[in-house]
Amino acid sequence: MRVLRIILLLLIVALLSVPTTVIAAGQSAEQSEGQVEEQALEVLTRSTNYLANLKQFHVSAEFGFDVLQKSGQMIEFGAHQEITVQRPNHFRVDFTNRDGEFGSVIYDGEEVILSNPEDAVYAKAPFKGEVDDALGFISKELQRPIPLQDFFASNLGALLMAKIESGLYVEESTVGGVLCDHVAMRNDNVDFQLWVAQGDKPLPRRIIITYKNEEERPQFRAQFLKWELSPKIAKENFSFIVPEKTVRIPFAELDVLEGGQP
Amino acid sequence: MMIWKWQSVITVCAVFVALFFVATEADARRGADNKRGGSDKSVSRSGPASKGSLGGEKSARSNRQDNKADARDDRNDRRDDVRDDRNDRHDDRRDYRDDVRDDRQDYYDDRQRRRIGVALTRSAWRSLSCKSSKVIVGGVTYYRCGNDWYTQAYKGGSVTYIVVVTPAGH
Numbered sequence: 001m002r003v004l005r006i007i008l009l010l011l012i013v014a015l016l017s018v019p020t021t022v023i024a025a026g027q028s029a030e031q032s033e034g035q036v037e038e039q040a041l042e043v044l045t046r047s048t049n050y051l052a053n054l055k056q057f058h059v060s061a062e063f064g065f066d067v068l069q070k071s072g073q074m075i076e077f078g079a080h081q082e083i084t085v086q087r088p089n090h091f092r093v094d095f096t097n098r099d100g101e102f103g104s105v106i107y108d109g110e111e112v113i114l115s116n117p118e119d120a121v122y123a124k125a126p127f128k129g130e131v132d133d134a135l136g137f138i139s140k141e142l143q144r145p146i147p148l149q150d151f152f153a154s155n156l157g158a159l160l161m162a163k164i165e166s167g168l169y170v171e172e173s174t175v176g177g178v179l180c181d182h183v184a185m186r187n188d189n190v191d192f193q194l195w196v197a198q199g200d201k202p203l204p205r206r207i208i209i210t211y212k213n214e215e216e217r218p219q220f221r222a223q224f225l226k227w228e229l230s231p232k233i234a235k236e237n238f239s240f241i242v243p244e245k246t247v248r249i250p251f252a253e254l255d256v257l258e259g260g261q262p
Numbered sequence: 263m264m265i266w267k268w269q270s271v272i273t274v275c276a277v278f279v280a281l282f283f284v285a286t287e288a289d290a291r292r293g294a295d296n297k298r299g300g301s302d303k304s305v306s307r308s309g310p311a312s313k314g315s316l317g318g319e320k321s322a323r324s325n326r327q328d329n330k331a332d333a334r335d336d337r338n339d340r341r342d343d344v345r346d347d348r349n350d351r352h353d354d355r356r357d358y359r360d361d362v363r364d365d366r367q368d369y370y371d372d373r374q375r376r377r378i379g380v381a382l383t384r385s386a387w388r389s390l391s392c393k394s395s396k397v398i399v400g401g402v403t404y405y406r407c408g409n410d411w412y413t414q415a416y417k418g419g420s421v422t423y424i425v426v427v428t429p430a431g432h
Contacts (some may be wrong), residue, residue, distance in 0.1 A: 016313060067309040077307055101384075116421050119384070123416045144419025147314040159316050174320040190316065211310045218311035252381065252424055 006228045040167035042185040044194065047202040049156035056086040058231035059224055063147055066218035074216060084231065088130045090238045093146050105146055107134040108238040114144065118177070120246045125254055142253055148222055151204065163187040175205040176223065189213060203227050378408050381422040387412075399429040 064078030082094040089109035096102040103116040107127070112134060115122035128136050132153050139145040150156055166186045173182040173195060180195040185200075195206040209220040382390075394407040404421060405412040411432070412423040 063314060065309070065314065066310040067312065069306055069345070070304070072422055075305065077312070098324040114416055114419065119414070121414060121421055125404050138419075141417070142419060144416075145313045145315065147312070149312075150299045152314045156316075192316065209314060209316060220311045220314040222314065249414045249416060249421070252415040252422070255415070 004100050011103075019221050036164055036167035038184075039169040040171045040185065041161075041164075041183075042044075043169065043183050043202070044160055044167070044185065045157065045198040047204055048160060051151065051156055051204070052154045054085075054087075054229060056084075056231065056233065058082070058084045058228040058233075059151075060223045060226045061148055061222050063220065063222035064231070065147075066216075068214075068216045068218055072216075074218065076139070077152075081148060082193065083152060084233060084237060085156075086233055086238070091131055091134070091152065091224050092238055102239075103107040105138065105144070106238055107131070108240075108241055112138055112142070113240045113244075114142070115240060117243065119244070120243070121245060121249045122240065122242065122255050123249050123251050124240075125251055133225070138141060142251055147220075160185070160192075163189075176225065178205055180205050201227075201229070278392070290430070329336060346374075376425045378425050378427055380425045381415075381417045382424075384421055385421045397432070399431075399432065 020059065059082075061081050061083065062078070063081065064076045066074045066076055068074055077098060079095050079097040081096075083091070084093075085091045089107070091107050093105045094102070095104070101116070101118060103118070106113040106115075110126065110128065111124045112127050113122060113124040125137075125142070127134055129137070132155060135146065135153055139149065149216070150159055164185055165189050168184045170182040170184050170193070173174050173180050175195045179198050181198060182193065182195050184191070184193045186192075189211070191210040191212055193206075193208045194204055196202050197205055204224055206223050207221070211218050211220075387394075390407055392407040394405045394412075397404045397406050402413065404426070405414070411426050412430050413426050415422060415424050417424065
């Protein structure tokens with residue numbers, strides 16, 4: 001009987017303590033909302049500065065993104081990308097979509113070249129500028145934003161810091177075997193989480209972007225699998241040798257199509 | 263007596279659990295069958311998250327809000343313009359009526375065709391019912407499919423087939 005009374009007493013104590021714990025947790029969440037933690041900002045600044053100052057690098061990444069269907073179901077698509085950048089004015093991105101489509105986007109300082117071996121076609125447009133300019137041209141004029149392009153633009157820091165409403169240092173976290181700092185930031189358009197490697201090479205290892213203003217809040221998720229900071233880059237890496245039976249086609253956004261339209 | 267009662271309770275529970283698993287299994291099978299049925303042609307493959315942009319652009323939703331405010335201003339301007347335009351329209355209507363008569367015949371000839379400038383994605387191209395033929399005219403490669411003529415071009419970074427006007431002499 002005595003034992004039963006003790007158990008009952010313990011149960012009552014446990015039940016009473018639950019709401020208090022919940023309230024305490026809620027309060028701490030509220031406190032962190034709207035604040036940018038110094039530690040989170042420091043992780044972000046360190047990483048973006050480091051990336052912007054890399055003269056050249058190669059990184060392979062795997063990414064996926066949600067697409068809301070008419071039925072209301074969210075479906076994920078994605079791709080694997082091999083990115084090579086040599087500042088100030090060369091880059092190459094080779095992509096393989098999960099549906100098997102593959103191709104590349106090359107900028108050699110003089111021209112932007114898109115190619116799709118599966119269709120045996122390529123297109124090119126003259127462009128002179130630096131990496132950031134070429135990314136802007138491809139994104140705006142050719143309407144072909146390259147996923148993860150923000151990570152090889154030199155203004156990544158400004159882009160991430162702009163209008164940050166809150167920043168949280170979540171914890172130390174291991175991604176792909178690398179010990180990282182996990183931060184979670186919010187601005188008026190997106191919430192993003194970034195995992196940055198600890199140590200003297202603060203490279204991003206993973207990112208999740210939540211488009212919170214869009215219906216059903218779709219996400220973009222990417223994992224950086226392998227960074228090479230002194231890659232062996234041959235000159236041919238940034239040139240496109242037209243394979244046999246491959247034909248040049250126009251950009252609908254730039255060229256007047258034969259036949260007169262559009 | 264008590265033992266018998268407990269036994270029947272356990273039996274009833276077991277029956278419910280079994281029914282639940284059978285139903286779940288049937289559902290899963292239906293899902294698998296759907297998958298085997300091939301991919302849905304109407305699946306959207308891109309959306310706001312597909313670019314992985316870090317928020318440099320305004321979302322479509324917030325753009326919609328701005329558009330609403332702009333629309334309000336425009337509406338006031340338009341009201342003034344409408345008054346002036348009304349008189350011009352009266353004259354134009356007569357000319358238009360004559361033009362329509364001429365255009366109707368042309369439209370009748372072209373109505374079997376797709377609109378010029380329409381871009382078909384690779385999968386839409388592959389699902390066309392006609393068998394396309396490759397025709398090279400003046401060094402340019404065209405694809406003919408029924409009454410429509412197409413040319414390949416990158417649009418939005420993807421290879422597409424764009425409806426063009428019929429090349430001269432065809």
